[in-house]
Amino acid sequence: MGKRERVYLSVEEMPKYWYNALADLPFELDPPLNPQTKEIMKPEELEAIFPKPIVEQEVTKERYIKIPDAVLEEYAIFRPTPLIRATNLEEYLETPARIYYKYEGVSPTGSHKTNTSIPQAYYNKISGVDTLVTETGAGQWGSALSYAGLKFGLNIEVYMVKTSFEQKPMRKHLINLFNGKVTPSPSLDTEFGKKMISMDEDNPGSLGIAISEALEVVFTKKNAKYALGSVLNHVLLHQSIIGLEIKKQLEKINESADVVIGCHGGGSNLGGTILPFVPEKLSNDNIKFLACEPKSCPSLTEGEYRYDNGDTAGLTPLMKMYTLGKEFIPPKIHAGGLRYHGSAPIIARLKHEGLLDAVAFSQDETFEAAKLFAKLEGIVPAPESSHAIAGAIKEAIEAKENKEEKVIVFTLSGHGLLDLTAYS
Amino acid sequence: MGKRERVYLSVEEMPKYWYNALADLPFELDPPLNPQTKEIMKPEELEAIFPKPIVEQEVTKERYIKIPDAVLEEYAIFRPTPLIRATNLEEYLETPARIYYKYEGVSPTGSHKTNTSIPQAYYNKISGVDTLVTETGAGQWGSALSYAGLKFGLNIEVYMVKTSFEQKPMRKHLINLFNGKVTPSPSLDTEFGKKMISMDEDNPGSLGIAISEALEVVFTKKNAKYALGSVLNHVLLHQSIIGLEIKKQLEKINESADVVIGCHGGGSNLGGTILPFVPEKLSNDNIKFLACEPKSCPSLTEGEYRYDNGDTAGLTPLMKMYTLGKEFIPPKIHAGGLRYHGSAPIIARLKHEGLLDAVAFSQDETFEAAKLFAKLEGIVPAPESSHAIAGAIKEAIEAKENKEEKVIVFTLSGHGLLDLTAYS
Numbered sequence: 001m002g003k004r005e006r007v008y009l010s011v012e013e014m015p016k017y018w019y020n021a022l023a024d025l026p027f028e029l030d031p032p033l034n035p036q037t038k039e040i041m042k043p044e045e046l047e048a049i050f051p052k053p054i055v056e057q058e059v060t061k062e063r064y065i066k067i068p069d070a071v072l073e074e075y076a077i078f079r080p081t082p083l084i085r086a087t088n089l090e091e092y093l094e095t096p097a098r099i100y101y102k103y104e105g106v107s108p109t110g111s112h113k114t115n116t117s118i119p120q121a122y123y124n125k126i127s128g129v130d131t132l133v134t135e136t137g138a139g140q141w142g143s144a145l146s147y148a149g150l151k152f153g154l155n156i157e158v159y160m161v162k163t164s165f166e167q168k169p170m171r172k173h174l175i176n177l178f179n180g181k182v183t184p185s186p187s188l189d190t191e192f193g194k195k196m197i198s199m200d201e202d203n204p205g206s207l208g209i210a211i212s213e214a215l216e217v218v219f220t221k222k223n224a225k226y227a228l229g230s231v232l233n234h235v236l237l238h239q240s241i242i243g244l245e246i247k248k249q250l251e252k253i254n255e256s257a258d259v260v261i262g263c264h265g266g267g268s269n270l271g272g273t274i275l276p277f278v279p280e281k282l283s284n285d286n287i288k289f290l291a292c293e294p295k296s297c298p299s300l301t302e303g304e305y306r307y308d309n310g311d312t313a314g315l316t317p318l319m320k321m322y323t324l325g326k327e328f329i330p331p332k333i334h335a336g337g338l339r340y341h342g343s344a345p346i347i348a349r350l351k352h353e354g355l356l357d358a359v360a361f362s363q364d365e366t367f368e369a370a371k372l373f374a375k376l377e378g379i380v381p382a383p384e385s386s387h388a389i390a391g392a393i394k395e396a397i398e399a400k401e402n403k404e405e406k407v408i409v410f411t412l413s414g415h416g417l418l419d420l421t422a423y424s
Numbered sequence: 425m426g427k428r429e430r431v432y433l434s435v436e437e438m439p440k441y442w443y444n445a446l447a448d449l450p451f452e453l454d455p456p457l458n459p460q461t462k463e464i465m466k467p468e469e470l471e472a473i474f475p476k477p478i479v480e481q482e483v484t485k486e487r488y489i490k491i492p493d494a495v496l497e498e499y500a501i502f503r504p505t506p507l508i509r510a511t512n513l514e515e516y517l518e519t520p521a522r523i524y525y526k527y528e529g530v531s532p533t534g535s536h537k538t539n540t541s542i543p544q545a546y547y548n549k550i551s552g553v554d555t556l557v558t559e560t561g562a563g564q565w566g567s568a569l570s571y572a573g574l575k576f577g578l579n580i581e582v583y584m585v586k587t588s589f590e591q592k593p594m595r596k597h598l599i600n601l602f603n604g605k606v607t608p609s610p611s612l613d614t615e616f617g618k619k620m621i622s623m624d625e626d627n628p629g630s631l632g633i634a635i636s637e638a639l640e641v642v643f644t645k646k647n648a649k650y651a652l653g654s655v656l657n658h659v660l661l662h663q664s665i666i667g668l669e670i671k672k673q674l675e676k677i678n679e680s681a682d683v684v685i686g687c688h689g690g691g692s693n694l695g696g697t698i699l700p701f702v703p704e705k706l707s708n709d710n711i712k713f714l715a716c717e718p719k720s721c722p723s724l725t726e727g728e729y730r731y732d733n734g735d736t737a738g739l740t741p742l743m744k745m746y747t748l749g750k751e752f753i754p755p756k757i758h759a760g761g762l763r764y765h766g767s768a769p770i771i772a773r774l775k776h777e778g779l780l781d782a783v784a785f786s787q788d789e790t791f792e793a794a795k796l797f798a799k800l801e802g803i804v805p806a807p808e809s810s811h812a813i814a815g816a817i818k819e820a821i822e823a824k825e826n827k828e829e830k831v832i833v834f835t836l837s838g839h840g841l842l843d844l845t846a847y848s
Contacts, residue, residue: 420601
């Protein structure tokens with residue numbers, strides 16, 4: 001019983017600053033390039049789609065960025081989130097490792113995405129924006145942005161990958177509950193959507209296509225900006241609250257992490273989890289960072305490291321990343337999120353520099369891990385998060401084989417209650 | 425920020441005993457009667473459907489009942505649950521009242537029902553039972569029993585009210601995830617089900633009908649027993665963990681409750697919440713107990729206080745309660761749970777003695793309360809639980825009118841993520 005630890009922080013103990021790993025990493029990121037001219041993009045050019053404070057956060061090298069009070073207050077509705085020791089999983093695996101998971105599913109929309117949707121809505125609001133347009137895959141980001149939009153009085157328009165829109169009606173209801181407007185993508189709202197449909201009536205959609213549609217809407221609408229739920233530096237910055245809390249929580253129980261794990265789609269949950277451990281990583285290479293991704297969308301493990309667009313139409317800046325190609329569409333059978341063709345530039349560079357390991361799991365492997373976790377730990381995990389569980393299990397089994405008393409930490413980025421159809 | 429209190433207990437602080445209010449209440453419950461003979465039922469007769477340890481708990485007057493270690497270990501997966509101050513709701517209502525809610529939605533199946541499904545599965549297992557048969561309305565109980573059955577190696581068969589089965593496919597998936605077998609009721613599995621269908625092909629089902637079917641299956645199956653998720657004394661006993669934790673949590677922050685609120689269907693969440701406050705109630709009549717129920721199924725506010733069966737076919741013992749009549753079927757439009765025609769004998773008697781107040785809310789009122797709560801507090805509440813929110817809002821507004829600095833406590837019995845279709 002005493003072994004079943006849940007480590008809580010009080011609201012007062014919540015970090016008051018985000019951490020920017022770019023201040024400490026021993027390399028400069030390759031700059032984003034203008035998609036037309038292929039010239040290095042100036043920050044001002046980004047202001048076509050993002051408000052100024054967001055652009056500043058995208059390029060800053062400041063180590064600590066103060067979290068605005070209004071954002072802290074909204075965070076406090078669900079943060080700090082608990083760090084839980086997976087005692088039952090440890091016993092089941094008979095591993096000498098101690099496994100901890102950071103549970104982000106307690107957020108209002110059930111995933112870590114509110115960590116960045118709230119500040120993004122806040123900065124857009126104070127910059128005079130009326131409407132935020134975005135895309136969403138499985139719907140986690142769309143619901144998180146809708147919730148944040150409602151909090152700060154913004155209209156939210158969401159282009160949702162068509163397969164997910166059809167497979168996951170509950171997410172649509174959640175977006176609607178928070179007054180967001182959701183449209184399946186490709187749609188007839190945009191020229192690019194029309195083109196995609198004219199080429200293939202049954203186009204299942206992809207994140208790349210949905211981003212193109214969202215951007216097209218932004219360019220044609222007054223006082224509208226774009227919001228991205230992953231990939232970019234400012235998103236990973238906001239997500240650093242996850243890893244910062246984990247560090248405080250581990251400290252409370254006198255543990256230190258040997259392996260830090262996150263699932264990888266665009267990189268926001270992974271980055272938020274591992275980047276605050278960068279100082280430890282740089283001073284002690286025994287800490288392992290592990291990205292877990294789906295075999296059906298294996299950007300880090302099978303992608304090429306090169307400049308590519310973030311979207312299919314080629315409207316976004318070119319960024320240096322691991323990519324499966326901007327035209328990549330994951331197989332329709334692929335049920336979870338994590339369906340992005342590329343990766344966050346910071347994450348890609350960490351991988352490229354040998355500072356980050358990556359592993360891919362099949363859909364069957366991740367669902368097995370998810371069902372096991374639900375039964376043992378009493379939380380139904382999101383399909384995305386289940387990749388991290390599979391990674392933690394893999395590490396715990398290795399620790400058993402090597403008789404190593406490792407501390408394994410992963411982020412359970414969300415619950416899977418709105419994805420239950422996928423389990424059946 | 426400091427105002428946003430979440431009061432946690434450690435696993436070590438979790439109560440080790442359930443509390444039995446029958447030891448302290450100044451009355452004897454009217455005994456259950458045999459449905460055929462109308463004679464007082466002997467405990468042995470109950471052993472046809474329940475294992476001996478459960479029957480003992482049904483009739484005991486012991487004040488404290490030790491929680492078995494195996495149950496404590498399973499509780500520890502999600503308990504103690506947090507007590508949260510609804511700061512945003514208070515500010516929105518501009519009330520001088522302080523509002524706290526006990527959040528039971530963190531349980532593996534998202535409601536308080538696991539508090540009793542776990543011990544019920546445990547006691548059946550140690551009594552040699554192989555199969556537990558039950559009914560479920562909105563599906564909370566069916567999924568909770570399936571989870572517990574999986575933990576202790578029992579087969580679980582669930583008869584689910586047909587309208588809910590159709591309206592809430594996600595619950596079915598959740599039951600299946602935990603290896604439970606679920607059948608819409610009325611079904612062709614039982615004689616009673618066949619009779620109901622022959623009389624009305626479109627019979628939407630009711631809890632009374634589903635209980636009759638479950639009991640019929642128990643009587644015809646070897647090593648099978650019945651499990652009930654509400655109404656009975658032993659269920660309310662198991663649920664006392666809710667109120668016991670609330671008391672510890674309030675003590676931690678030097679608060680004492682003036683109003684204690686629960687939603688009311690069969691009485692398990694309400695009983696679990698208020699009964700541990702019975703000693704305070706008896707020594708200080710300023711504490712108010714409030715039951716909140718739906719206008720479409722208003723057993724406490726509009727039912728008759730008399731003996732009635734718990735099921736439609738008349739197979740269960742007759743119990744003294746507030747009842748709408750055992751043939752009552754709630755209108756099809758009624759979306760939430762809380763669709764039981766009767767009430768727990770303890771709850772009914774408290775109401776009859778003037779120790780408990782009751783109020784009924786319309787579906788519109790509760791959904792408005794639910795949406796407000798989701799927006800302000802960041803948790804999408806179950807439709808059932810939303811009745812308690814509506815009650816807390818009503819009390820907080822009265823406190824404002826009377827300029828009273830009251831402490832209002834309610835149990836948020838579960839989240840509504842699997843009920844999102846109802847919000848649309």
